[in-house]
Amino acid sequence: VQLQASGGGLVQAGGSLRLSCAASGRTFSRAMGWFRQAPGKEREFVAGINWGTYYADSVKGRFAISRDSAKNTVYLQMNSLKLEDTAVYYCATGPRAIESGRLATMTDSYDYWGQGTQVTVSS
Numbered sequence: 001v002q003l004q005a006s007g008g009g010l011v012q013a014g015g016s017l018r019l020s021c022a023a024s025g026r027t028f029s030r031a032m033g034w035f036r037q038a039p040g041k042e043r044e045f046v047a048g049i050n051w052g053t054y055y056a057d058s059v060k061g062r063f064a065i066s067r068d069s070a071k072n073t074v075y076l077q078m079n080s081l082k083l084e085d086t087a088v089y090y091c092a093t094g095p096r097a098i099e100s101g102r103l104a105t106m107t108d109s110y111d112y113w114g115q116g117t118q119v120t121v122s123s
Contacts, residue, residue, distance in 0.1 A: 001025045001112040005091050008117030011081055015121075019076040021091030021114055031097035032074040033110060034065065036087035036119075043090070045105035047076060054103045059085075081121045088116040 007019040021032065033048035047065040048054040055063060064077040074091060094111030097104050104110070 001027060001093060003091050003093065003112055003114035005089065005114035005117045007076075008089060008119045010120045010122060013081060013083055013121055013123055015081050016077070016079045017081065017119060019078065019089055019091075019117060019119075021074045021076075023072045023074075023093065027072070027093070029093055029095055029097050031103055032065075032067070032091060032093045033097060033103065033105070034074075034076045034089060034091055035107060035110075036085075036089045037116075038084075038087040041087075043107050045107075046089070048097075048103040048105070049074060050098060050103050052103075054105070056105075078119070081119075083121050083123060086119060086121045088118050090114055090116045 002024045004022045031050040034046045037043040049065045062080045066075045091114040092110035096109045
């Protein structure tokens with residue numbers, strides 16, 4: 001599985017960005033997660049999609065994850081961006097991304113990762 005993340009950039013606080021994650025090759029799972037890692041911090045779950053959608057509390061109501069199955073692409077629409085959203089954003093998938101019927105939120109559960117795309121929110 002190859003994942004190609006794109007769409008990051010520099011945006012002012014309150015603005016919006018849409019990230020894309022295009023998958024190619026063998027796919028093991030419908031599950032796809034978006035994670036982010038800020039400087040000096042651990043990588044954290046942001047949002048995920050399987051048959052349903054899942055969000056971290058910090059982005060609920062501001063971010064929306066969606067899928068275009070025909071394009072094998074998952075999107076992360078990010079609105080009302082805050083300074084604390086600044087991070088490198090990664091998409092990830094893998095056969096272990098579903099645990100007990102729910103989307104996994106731990107990085108160890110994901111086997112395939114995109115290269116990351118930088119999102120910088122300025123004041």
